[in-house]
Amino acid sequence: MFYAAAGAILAALVLALARAIKGPSVFDRVLAGNSVGVLAILLLATVGFLTGRPDFLDIGLTYGLLNLIGTLAVLKFFRHGDLAYDVDEGEGP
């Protein structure tokens, strides 16, 4: 039954990739990239259960933290044009 879950997650990954390639604005691509990250974590956990090696969950946890930081960094760059932008010193949000 984990094969069904893995197949569904792979199909969802293909759809999210289609949105990332097609997406009209850059924010569609950011959203699709975040979805790809979440689906990759779920696929890691599923494959870990399929092969009987639950150690993959540690990689999934690390990838989840990296996914959050990466998405927020891309959003900050596209909003302020600078990763080192300080909201308190600037003219405000």
Next chain:
Amino acid sequence: MSLVVEIASWISILLGSAFTLVGALGLVRMPDIFTRMHAASVTDTAGAGLLILGMILQAGFSLTALKLVILLALFVFTGPVVTHALAQTCLHEKIQPLLARERRGE
């Protein structure tokens, strides 16, 4: 493992797979960035939550289950943060939601 837990775990995993597929389908089919965010949040909450719940039932009372709980907490906390930041940036870039554009008769 008792049969009841096994059946509950499979039902949960299958439902989670279905919600994941529905969310990804909405990500492709929806007309607007804000509605796409709505669809993607289905994958983040219902899909991931039910899949991880099923895996917790499979893992039993072990370290693996604890890691899965931490992973679920990560999803619960980071999903809204990313969605809020994305919506705020979209509004800052003057991207209007679909409904507001229609209401003004454009």
